[in-house]
Amino acid sequence: MPHCNGSDHTRESATHPVTAEPATHNSxxxxxxxxxxxxRDVARSANLSIASVSRALNGHANVNPxxxxxxxxxxAELGYVPNAAARSLSTARTHAIGVxxxxxHGEFFSELMRGMDRAASAHGYQLLLSNTHSDNTMATHxxxxxxxxxxxxVVMAPSFATAKLLRNMxxxxxxxxxxxxxxxxxxxxxxxxxxxxxxxxxxLLEQGCRRIVHIGGPADNIDGHERREGFAAAMRxxxxxxxxxxxxxxxxxxxxxxxxxxxxxxxxxxxxxxxANDMMALGALHAxxxxxxxxxxxxxxxxxxxxxxAHYLALTTLRVxxxxxxxxxxxxxxxxxSGTAGLPSTEAILPELVIRGSTRS
Amino acid sequence: MPHCNGSDHTRESATHPVTAEPATHNSxxxxxxxxxxxxRDVARSANLSIASVSRALNGHANVNPxxxxxxxxxxAELGYVPNAAARSLSTARTHAIGVxxxxxHGEFFSELMRGMDRAASAHGYQLLLSNTHSDNTMATHxxxxxxxxxxxxVVMAPSFATAKLLRNMxxxxxxxxxxxxxxxxxxxxxxxxxxxxxxxxxxLLEQGCRRIVHIGGPADNIDGHERREGFAAAMRxxxxxxxxxxxxxxxxxxxxxxxxxxxxxxxxxxxxxxxANDMMALGALHAxxxxxxxxxxxxxxxxxxxxxxAHYLALTTLRVxxxxxxxxxxxxxxxxxSGTAGLPSTEAILPELVIRGSTRS
DNA sequence: CCTGTGGCCGTAACCGGTTACATAAGTGGC
DNA sequence: GCCACTTATGTAACCGGTTACGGCCACAGG
Numbered sequence: 001m002p003h004c005n006g007s008d009h010t011r012e013s014a015t016h017p018v019t020a021e022p023a024t025h026n027s028x029x030x031x032x033x034x035x036x037x038x039x040r041d042v043a044r045s046a047n048l049s050i051a052s053v054s055r056a057l058n059g060h061a062n063v064n065p066x067x068x069x070x071x072x073x074x075x076a077e078l079g080y081v082p083n084a085a086a087r088s089l090s091t092a093r094t095h096a097i098g099v100x101x102x103x104x105h106g107e108f109f110s111e112l113m114r115g116m117d118r119a120a121s122a123h124g125y126q127l128l129l130s131n132t133h134s135d136n137t138m139a140t141h142x143x144x145x146x147x148x149x150x151x152x153x154v155v156m157a158p159s160f161a162t163a164k165l166l167r168n169m170x171x172x173x174x175x176x177x178x179x180x181x182x183x184x185x186x187x188x189x190x191x192x193x194x195x196x197x198x199x200x201x202x203x204l205l206e207q208g209c210r211r212i213v214h215i216g217g218p219a220d221n222i223d224g225h226e227r228r229e230g231f232a233a234a235m236r237x238x239x240x241x242x243x244x245x246x247x248x249x250x251x252x253x254x255x256x257x258x259x260x261x262x263x264x265x266x267x268x269x270x271x272x273x274x275x276a277n278d279m280m281a282l283g284a285l286h287a288x289x290x291x292x293x294x295x296x297x298x299x300x301x302x303x304x305x306x307x308x309x310a311h312y313l314a315l316t317t318l319r320v321x322x323x324x325x326x327x328x329x330x331x332x333x334x335x336x337x338s339g340t341a342g343l344p345s346t347e348a349i350l351p352e353l354v355i356r357g358s359t360r361s
Numbered sequence: 362m363p364h365c366n367g368s369d370h371t372r373e374s375a376t377h378p379v380t381a382e383p384a385t386h387n388s389x390x391x392x393x394x395x396x397x398x399x400x401r402d403v404a405r406s407a408n409l410s411i412a413s414v415s416r417a418l419n420g421h422a423n424v425n426p427x428x429x430x431x432x433x434x435x436x437a438e439l440g441y442v443p444n445a446a447a448r449s450l451s452t453a454r455t456h457a458i459g460v461x462x463x464x465x466h467g468e469f470f471s472e473l474m475r476g477m478d479r480a481a482s483a484h485g486y487q488l489l490l491s492n493t494h495s496d497n498t499m500a501t502h503x504x505x506x507x508x509x510x511x512x513x514x515v516v517m518a519p520s521f522a523t524a525k526l527l528r529n530m531x532x533x534x535x536x537x538x539x540x541x542x543x544x545x546x547x548x549x550x551x552x553x554x555x556x557x558x559x560x561x562x563x564x565l566l567e568q569g570c571r572r573i574v575h576i577g578g579p580a581d582n583i584d585g586h587e588r589r590e591g592f593a594a595a596m597r598x599x600x601x602x603x604x605x606x607x608x609x610x611x612x613x614x615x616x617x618x619x620x621x622x623x624x625x626x627x628x629x630x631x632x633x634x635x636x637a638n639d640m641m642a643l644g645a646l647h648a649x650x651x652x653x654x655x656x657x658x659x660x661x662x663x664x665x666x667x668x669x670x671a672h673y674l675a676l677t678t679l680r681v682x683x684x685x686x687x688x689x690x691x692x693x694x695x696x697x698x699s700g701t702a703g704l705p706s707t708e709a710i711l712p713e714l715v716i717r718g719s720t721r722s
Numbered sequence: 723c724c725t726g727t728g729g730c731c732g733t734a735a736c737c738g739g740t741t742a743c744a745t746a747a748g749t750g751g752c
Numbered sequence: 753g754c755c756a757c758t759t760a761t762g763t764a765a766c767c768g769g770t771t772a773c774g775g776c777c778a779c780a781g782g
Contacts, residue, residue: 085449086768447738
């Protein structure tokens with residue numbers, strides 16, 4: 001690029017009175033596709049020191065208003081954007097939050113992210129994402145990769161195995177756990193699965209059910225575990241004469257379908273189903289309808305989560321404010337980052353019963 | 362943060378020879394809750410220079426194998442993790458990719474993220490997320506905030522207004538556009554909406570439909586726009602005698618419902634509906650059923666996207682490999698980052714017709 | 723007129739890495 | 753025995769910000 005019109009930005013020659021013009025290291029205009037302008041470019045262009053530029057742009061008080069205005073104008077003209085890495089290096093703050101999730105599936109995930117993003121961007125934080133791909137060891141690997149590039153972590157590890165790994169990992173950053181079976185050492189936020197299960201049982205009993213079966217979640221999953229325990233506890237307390245029937249699935253609709261057919265084949269009688277999540281409940285609904293069993297007349301069905309499908313297929317369920325979980329997790333993490341959080345504690349989100357056609361006609 | 366051990370912030374004492382043994386600045390073991398170990402700690406502990414540590418840990422060739430092994434061992438013992446900000450600063454690489462999306466809603470979003478995450482982590486990249494909250498100016502703001510902390514950007518801006526802003530923004534990083542109406546200046550990837558619309562029309566005509574109406578998407582949306590145009594073009598080409606009826610909605614189920622009722626009220630006859638997305642198609646299905654109109658007997662309905670609900674409600678639709686879009690976008694961005702990408706070009710993902718009960722009994 | 727004070731600004735150290743270059747030791751060939 | 757060359761390691765200059773500290777100047781009080 002030989003002698004491009006260097007007329008406008010060669011003011012720096014004023015500081016160096018003579019010498020042979022340092023090759024105009026970086027004197028292109030903002031419109032060019034040049035290297036991004038640095039704080040030094042701004043300082044040179046404004047005939048000020050980099051310290052003043054830094055102070056002015058960061059809103060420090062001890063800067064002359066006129067000077068600040070000039071700096072802001074020059075910065076805008078050069079299209080200056082502070083280098084985030086450099087800033088992080090000297091301030092030891094990244095303004096980023098790492099999010100480690102077990103899997104990117106379905107509405108649950110997008111709602112969670114929505115809540116997190118809103119809370120994070122409200123505080124000027126950005127979200128760095130990582131999927132553990134349902135591999136337990138991946139979680140620690142993902143966290144390690146994030147160390148140093150985030151100010152804190154939100155980790156979701158519903159699998160007990162992952163939670164165990166987590167517990168043994170030394171942390172160097174603030175961390176909030178979501179839906180994880182470890183409420184002692186860290187700040188955490190969870191769904192009150194036992195309460196939800198209790199609400200489900202109460203509702204089914206109110207509808208007149210006398211033989212309730214539970215389609216449970218995976219044994220390794222904390223939510224499945226707690227919902228199963230909550231179901232059993234509620235049954236013991238509220239319907240002590242009923243036998244407790246539980247069949248575990250894998251949170252997929254096909255499991256619900258299969259388990260219902262197995263129960264029917266085995267001649268097990270039931271008039272109510274509490275599934276540990278909506279997908280399995282929908283699979284159960286499907287199987288019941290195919291077998292000509294009236295819902296809710298002969299069998300009432302209730303799920304957990306309130307996914308959009310539940311609304312469409314009139315499934316009674318327990319609504320969980322997933323976006324709220326995400327938002328609260330971020331809020332608490334930011335509180336911990338800024339040192340305004342208290343001792344580690346666990347916060348529970350309460351599920352809300354949503355009654356639809358699958359339990360009441 | 363009361364009385365944290367103030368011994369660690371006396372950094373200037375290292376330069377001034379204050380005698381008195383620098384107090385083993387940072388010699389705790391990995392298990393402690395101390396300040397993270399730096400490369401200097403590792404070097405000191407291994408009796409080597411920081412250059413050797415850097416070379417050893419980065420796999421450079423010119424390091425004695427025995428030395429490398431010792432360094433690796435010491436690093437592991439100290440729990441050393443390189444500071445990402447420092448590394449980014451000197452290498453000008455962040456190994457992060459910025460993702461700017463219009464909204465975090467539904468299955469579409471999670472599938473997209475899934476595809477992106479898989480592709481990104483396969484190449485050792487992390488994802489930095491940003492939501493533009495459906496505010497056009499937010500997009501440029503979000504991008505600005507990401508500059509310097511990412512190696513490249515994937516931007517999704519289905520709104521024409523946002524795309525326009527984007528076009529005028531000077532870019533300093535590699536960028537791939539997804540579903541955006543600007544295929545000239547940047548690498549981009551999109552859904553072949555016109556082809557999909559054509560497939561829909563062909564299928565409806567094959568099913569014997571002779572009066573097809575289109576429930577279109579928002580005027581400002583590129584996908585809606587292209588599907589509408591594709592519909593009109595296909596009708597002109599394949600059924601030139603039919604009049605082209607189009608009613609625009611907002612991609613929500615309620616719109617489909619409302620529009621169908623309006624058409625019926627206005628006495629407009631039709632035997633086929635092509636909706637610009639599945640949600641509106643489902644709304645239409647709902648309205649038709651409530652009005653006692655047989656589907657597909659009297660009216661066939663086809664949607665676009667193949668969301669999970671479509672499967673459950675037996676909606677014929679055009680499947681879009683959303684995860685594939687995300688994955689391809691990341692792959693191409695990484696190619697551009699590493700300089701192995703060619704000139705900007707547009708890549709199209711082909712929708713696939715999925716025939717279900719709403720068009721064929 | 724001298725000195726204290728406060729506002730504004732510049733100098734330079736520092737954050738924790740990477741890497742060009744210098745240095746030192748070992749190897750082979752003549 | 754000397755030189756060229758390779759290999760292994762150390763030194764120090766960066767990368768682009770932030771900020772402690774000190775200097776300069778204007779102005780007020782004595």
